[in-house]
Amino acid sequence: MNRLWFRISGLSGILGGLVLFAGDMLLYYNDSGTDLLKNMGNSSDLRIILSGISALVATWLYLIGLSQVYYAFKPSSVNIIKIVVICFAAIFIIYGIVHAEYIAIAVTAKLSIQNQLNIAESTKLATQTNNILRLFAYPFFAVLSFLFIKQVWIKKTLYPRWIILFFPLIPFLFKDIVSSLLSGRAWLIIMGGYLNLLIVFFFLASTISLWNKYPGINENKNKQ
Numbered sequence: 001m002n003r004l005w006f007r008i009s010g011l012s013g014i015l016g017g018l019v020l021f022a023g024d025m026l027l028y029y030n031d032s033g034t035d036l037l038k039n040m041g042n043s044s045d046l047r048i049i050l051s052g053i054s055a056l057v058a059t060w061l062y063l064i065g066l067s068q069v070y071y072a073f074k075p076s077s078v079n080i081i082k083i084v085v086i087c088f089a090a091i092f093i094i095y096g097i098v099h100a101e102y103i104a105i106a107v108t109a110k111l112s113i114q115n116q117l118n119i120a121e122s123t124k125l126a127t128q129t130n131n132i133l134r135l136f137a138y139p140f141f142a143v144l145s146f147l148f149i150k151q152v153w154i155k156k157t158l159y160p161r162w163i164i165l166f167f168p169l170i171p172f173l174f175k176d177i178v179s180s181l182l183s184g185r186a187w188l189i190i191m192g193g194y195l196n197l198l199i200v201f202f203f204l205a206s207t208i209s210l211w212n213k214y215p216g217i218n219e220n221k222n223k224q
Contacts, residue, residue: 006068010207013065016058016092017200023054023099024193027106034188037119040102041109048110052103058196059096063089065203072158072210076151084151087144094137095195101130145169158213159206166205168198 026047027040043051066088073081104126112122148167152159164170171178172195179191190197 006071006213007207007211009065009067010203010210012061013068013203014200014207016061016065017196017203019054019061020058020095020099021193021196021200023051023058024196025189026051026054027102028188028192029185034184036188036192037105037109037123038113039188040106041113041119043106043110048103048106051106052100055096055099058099059092062092062095062199066092068203068206068210072206073151073156075158076156080147080151080156084144084147087140087147090140091137091144094133094140095199098130098133098137101126101133105130141169158210160209163205163209166202168195168202171198171201 027043028036030039030042032039032042040048066085069088070081070085073084076084105123108123108126109119111117112119145167149164149169151157152161152164152167155161175191175194178194179187182190
């Protein structure tokens with residue numbers, strides 16, 4: 001893996017997060033207020049379609065970005081590398097599927113507004129499906145969090161220890177605190193795309209920390 005691809009893969013992860021964040025905003029951001037269901041129901045057909053497409057594009061970009069994580073974990077054992085990559089990949093794929101399923105919520109919300117139906121009741125089934133899909137990510141996230149933090153802390157990766165602060169688990173734990181500090185459009189933007197912003201910050205921190213490191217050289221040093 002050459003240095004150029006090492007950097008491009010990190011930038012791909014950042015771009016993936018920004019694409020899916022844009023997909024969130026296509027559903028949530030409008031002048032209807034901060035009620036996410038009503039905002040989705042008032043989104044145009046084009047915005048809903050583009051938001052759905054963003055899930056596929058972002059998932060591809062996320063998976064390309066995993067190349068950087070893979071080589072950053074080269075000093076770890078082969079089994080740990082495999083588990084970390086598989087967990088990351090599983091989470092990113094679930095992210096994409098969950099976002100794509102939001103299209104069902106948005107379309108149902110749109111129909112309920114157009115036909116003057118109860119929006120909460122109309123979107124209940126699609127929302128329940130979305131919540132169930134999210135549950136599949138938790139076991140992968142638990143295993144990944146343990147291995148990632150442990151390996152970085154004992155210096156079995158190319159990452160510096162400060163990268164732990166940008167690992168998604170840490171800012172995720174502060175989600176409710178962040179939410180309580182925001183209001184209006186700031187709340188809508190930050191909380192509407194919170195999970196994808198976490199991935200953007202992670203890949204940004206990862207790319208910055210590894211920018212001048214060459215995987216082949218660092219790997220050889222660790223083997224000596």
